[in-house]
Amino acid sequence: MSHPKLKKFLLRYYPPGIILEYEQHGQLMQKSIDLLNLTPDDDVEVVVNQVLRQEPMIGESRRETLQKLVFKLLDKLQTQDHQDFTLFKVLRAHILPLTNCAFNKSGDRFITGSYDRTCKVWNTFTGDEVHTLEGHKNVVYAIAFNNPFGDKIVTGSFDKTCKLWDAHTGQLYYTLRGHATEIVCLSFNPQSTIIATGSMDNTAKLWDVERGTELCTLLGHTAEIVSLCFNTTGDQIITGSFDHDSKIWDVRSGRCIHTLSGHRGEVSSTQFNYAGSLCVSGSIDRTCRLWDVGSGRCMSVRQGDGQGHTDEVLDVCFDATGKRFVSASADSTARIYNTMTGQCLHALVGHEGEISKVSFNPQGSKVITASSDKTCRLWDTETGDCLQMLEGHTDEIFSCAFNYEGDFIITGSKDNTCRIWRC
Amino acid sequence: MGLLSLLRQLKKSDGEARILVLGLDNAGKTTILKKLSDEDVTTITPTQGFNIKSLMHEGFKLNVWDIGGQKSIRPYWRNYFDQTDCLLYVIDSADRKRLEETGDELSKLLEEDKLAGVPLLVLANKQDLLNALPANEVAEGLNLFSIRDRPWQIQPCSAKNGTGLQDGMEWLVKQPGTVRQKATVLFLCIW
Numbered sequence: 001m002s003h004p005k006l007k008k009f010l011l012r013y014y015p016p017g018i019i020l021e022y023e024q025h026g027q028l029m030q031k032s033i034d035l036l037n038l039t040p041d042d043d044v045e046v047v048v049n050q051v052l053r054q055e056p057m058i059g060e061s062r063r064e065t066l067q068k069l070v071f072k073l074l075d076k077l078q079t080q081d082h083q084d085f086t087l088f089k090v091l092r093a094h095i096l097p098l099t100n101c102a103f104n105k106s107g108d109r110f111i112t113g114s115y116d117r118t119c120k121v122w123n124t125f126t127g128d129e130v131h132t133l134e135g136h137k138n139v140v141y142a143i144a145f146n147n148p149f150g151d152k153i154v155t156g157s158f159d160k161t162c163k164l165w166d167a168h169t170g171q172l173y174y175t176l177r178g179h180a181t182e183i184v185c186l187s188f189n190p191q192s193t194i195i196a197t198g199s200m201d202n203t204a205k206l207w208d209v210e211r212g213t214e215l216c217t218l219l220g221h222t223a224e225i226v227s228l229c230f231n232t233t234g235d236q237i238i239t240g241s242f243d244h245d246s247k248i249w250d251v252r253s254g255r256c257i258h259t260l261s262g263h264r265g266e267v268s269s270t271q272f273n274y275a276g277s278l279c280v281s282g283s284i285d286r287t288c289r290l291w292d293v294g295s296g297r298c299m300s301v302r303q304g305d306g307q308g309h310t311d312e313v314l315d316v317c318f319d320a321t322g323k324r325f326v327s328a329s330a331d332s333t334a335r336i337y338n339t340m341t342g343q344c345l346h347a348l349v350g351h352e353g354e355i356s357k358v359s360f361n362p363q364g365s366k367v368i369t370a371s372s373d374k375t376c377r378l379w380d381t382e383t384g385d386c387l388q389m390l391e392g393h394t395d396e397i398f399s400c401a402f403n404y405e406g407d408f409i410i411t412g413s414k415d416n417t418c419r420i421w422r423c
Numbered sequence: 424m425g426l427l428s429l430l431r432q433l434k435k436s437d438g439e440a441r442i443l444v445l446g447l448d449n450a451g452k453t454t455i456l457k458k459l460s461d462e463d464v465t466t467i468t469p470t471q472g473f474n475i476k477s478l479m480h481e482g483f484k485l486n487v488w489d490i491g492g493q494k495s496i497r498p499y500w501r502n503y504f505d506q507t508d509c510l511l512y513v514i515d516s517a518d519r520k521r522l523e524e525t526g527d528e529l530s531k532l533l534e535e536d537k538l539a540g541v542p543l544l545v546l547a548n549k550q551d552l553l554n555a556l557p558a559n560e561v562a563e564g565l566n567l568f569s570i571r572d573r574p575w576q577i578q579p580c581s582a583k584n585g586t587g588l589q590d591g592m593e594w595l596v597k598q599p600g601t602v603r604q605k606a607t608v609l610f611l612c613i614w
Binding site for chain 1: 425426427428430431433434471472473491495496499501502
């Protein structure tokens, strides 16, 4: 029995954590120490002592190194970015409306999908088109990078297929066939070994990235699957369906672990928190629900009681640490909630049309909302104030995304253009 | 109408019909759609993608998809063929020079497998203009009388003042297999 031997520390800013790279049985392994509750007011010594106590792999001799790392994390948390975003580039991206857009982790590339049946790869810093991924026979609806690696892209189409591409060369690796109708949501697992796809055919499928073959079909939903998400460790996946339920599945066996029943309308969006202990779902029934992953029980319901929305909930997501979540609604507001208490912290009021997309920046200091009123807005998560309006699109905005550093934003619109905004 | 709404439109519910509105650019597809939903029709720009409206007609819900007609985006019309209950083809009746072009596009549509048997309503639009061809001449120009594989109708109309639109809708909802029995209507409108 060999003891693990610590080789290297790696720093992770969002969410805050320290990754240990160690050797055991001749193999290089990684382990993450999550510091999700770190705040700028924390004392470095206290945090370091806690870590030393909890992690036997780190000896007293590493105290100084550890101090430096924790100090760096705290320093990053304290950095306040009050700078406004300005329009950097307008890309006449596609000849038909855009669907979704996404950054790679390093933020130097992003991708856009479109009704024109292509996915395009862009250079964020120059606005140049790097590749056009052609081959789908209908709308390219769902797209993703295999972050954090960023060397592969997967596209899901209304043509019922999914395609796996080399992000650097634009070369097609595989076409994944098997769904009976449109593919509308997809994701890589965090290890980039598996692709999950969700379809209007009521099923989700798992695919092997290396071989391009189907691993299993997740059977059980009785209506369209429109949302899916892996947990951080990649052993569970959650699906949200128009059958009003969400389901949590075991990735290895393909078995359903829990059916999360309670919504009285179609589920629009689902997500795990970073720790994988909770998940959130939004629904056309105007509520969002928090669920305990271990038991499958509903922890809280947010509805139109002054705390909730007065119209359909169209998108929900956690911040990077999972301390808060935000919901977006057809009532043209978004709401930020405290995950622990379920309390509504802020109602983000100002849009003049439904909000179809919402997300936190990786720092958790801002929320971006995309609306049918042709604007995106940035909100301060501490005060709930609107910091800025991103104006210029001439039709409704379908998608928006922050890069990992939180200093670039891309917005994709029905007006066929994509806009890059920078700090 | 965000992306989620588009998915909900893809999934067709009972008692709803999906109407696809096609035709050349400047035929007046968007104007017809706006007029039918009582919206302002004074400032309409060429459609770069699509517009979707849900209209209630005699208690039936019609989900109407208006797709841009410019030459560069016509190859993408087939993105929208699935589950179409009725095809509405719009024609600019005053644009005699392009009658042949619009007829060619229509012939191609009628050969599409996914639109086989789908009822066709041709709207001979822009009848308010002095030089507009009457509907029967449009029908002849488009060779409509040779259509044997589906119900079809030609309806003179003016999207600008609304004349004829309601008559077209009447015909549309009466098609067997339209709204009542989950049918499909294709509107062809000629401006």
